[in-house]
Amino acid sequence: xxxxxxxxxxxxxxxxxxxxxxxxxxxxxxxxxxxxxxxxxxxxxxxxxxxxxxxxxxxxxxxxxxxxxxxxxxxxxxxxxxxxxxxxxxxxxxxxxxxxxxxxxxxxxxxxxxxxxxxxxxxxxxxxxxxxxxxxxx
Amino acid sequence: xxxxxxxxxxxxxxxxxxxxxxxxxxxxxxxxxxxxxxxxxxxxxxxxxxxxxxxxxxxxxxxxxxxxxxxxxxxxxxxxxxxxxxxxxxxxxxxxxxxxxxxxxxxxxxxxxxxxxxxxxxxxxxxxxxxxxxxxxxxxxxxxxxxxxxxxxxxxxxxxxxxxxxxxxxxxxxxxxxxxxxxxxxxxxxxxxxxxxxxxxxxxxxxxxxx
Numbered sequence: 198x199x200x201x202x203x204x205x206x207x208x209x210x211x212x213x214x215x216x217x218x219x220x221x222x223x224x225x226x227x228x229x230x231x232x233x234x235x236x237x238x239x240x241x242x243x244x245x246x247x248x249x250x251x252x253x254x255x256x257x258x259x260x261x262x263x264x265x266x267x268x269x270x271x272x273x274x275x276x277x278x279x280x281x282x283x284x285x286x287x288x289x290x291x292x293x294x295x296x297x298x299x300x301x302x303x304x305x306x307x308x309x310x311x312x313x314x315x316x317x318x319x320x321x322x323x324x325x326x327x328x329x330x331x332x333x334x335x
Numbered sequence: 336x337x338x339x340x341x342x343x344x345x346x347x348x349x350x351x352x353x354x355x356x357x358x359x360x361x362x363x364x365x366x367x368x369x370x371x372x373x374x375x376x377x378x379x380x381x382x383x384x385x386x387x388x389x390x391x392x393x394x395x396x397x398x399x400x401x402x403x404x405x406x407x408x409x410x411x412x413x414x415x416x417x418x419x420x421x422x423x424x425x426x427x428x429x430x431x432x433x434x435x436x437x438x439x440x441x442x443x444x445x446x447x448x449x450x451x452x453x454x455x456x457x458x459x460x461x462x463x464x465x466x467x468x469x470x471x472x473x474x475x476x477x478x479x480x481x482x483x484x485x486x487x488x489x490x491x492x493x494x495x496x497x498x499x500x501x502x503x504x505x506x507x508x509x510x511x512x513x514x515x516x517x518x519x520x521x522x523x524x525x526x527x528x529x530x531x532x533x534x535x536x537x538x539x540x541x542x543x544x545x546x
Contacts, residue, residue, distance in 0.1 A: 285452060291431030291445030293452045297482065300459045301489040 200228035283309035283316060358405070359545040360418040362461055365471035366482045367394035367424025367451075370502040374471055374528035375403070375421035381534070382406050387421050393437045395451035397423045400461050410538040415546035420461055423454030425482050462489075467496040467545045474501040474509035474525065478517040487518055496544050499523040500537060505530050 200209050200216050204225040209215045219226040286294040286309040299307070306319035363371045375387040388401050400422045407416045429451050434444035462468075468490055472478055490497050499518060501511035504525045511525035522544065524537045
């Protein structure tokens, strides 16, 4: 911490010989501890201290949002979409979404690839259906 | 053509009237890990001494519908012969990553996912050949799921007699009352397929509803 001469207000660095020998400009030997304006470590420290709870808070919000986001996704995923015609949607190899409504209510099986609008119709299930209808008509 | 059709129809209803169908084909349905195979095993062990299939904590252990014919249940003086169909768990999403979380290799997990998907389609197609359904629900879980609501709605539309088995009452967190209040329109029996709690009441209900 720098020292200031109490008479002429000259500032000397911490541990300078002038403090021991006396002020070279006025010969005074009383000095006062002063804050170094260029350093200003205490002020920055307080800012950091102030920031920390904010950071914590933001982190908590982020965590909450992530948690919340996941929850929302989970809720959204299984919701039945009335426009969906496919019985099975292939998201990736080994990852499937089943539309129980379509499976239960339709005889034919329609597959969809991801969400890119590509569909595949399982022909045997469609033809079986037509056969049954014909039989019923008879 | 119309006359032949009429004669055919009358003859078949007469035939059915004389030889009444004595065997009821009952399907055991429900979400994965609700205890369908455990229940099927218990029913078949209690009345025939055999077992239906393997059970596991990993979902979708049953991936093909299994049928056991001629299981005769006697309860309160009434006798009913059933063909019991144990079905794969109904689910809306199957992801092999879930099986990998149970320590399965990727290849095996993907194969299981594929078989489970086929199994669900098979289970749904079986509904057309059934006379009644035992819907097994895990009483420790929330009953308001898409699977339960969809399946119950569809069975009501098909006029299929439905009996709800609120399973896992051996667990302290189970709440059959929650299921009862969710689906009050159907008979419900709280059971533990694992340790046999209240299973006799289920047999009575089966004899009453499907006999």
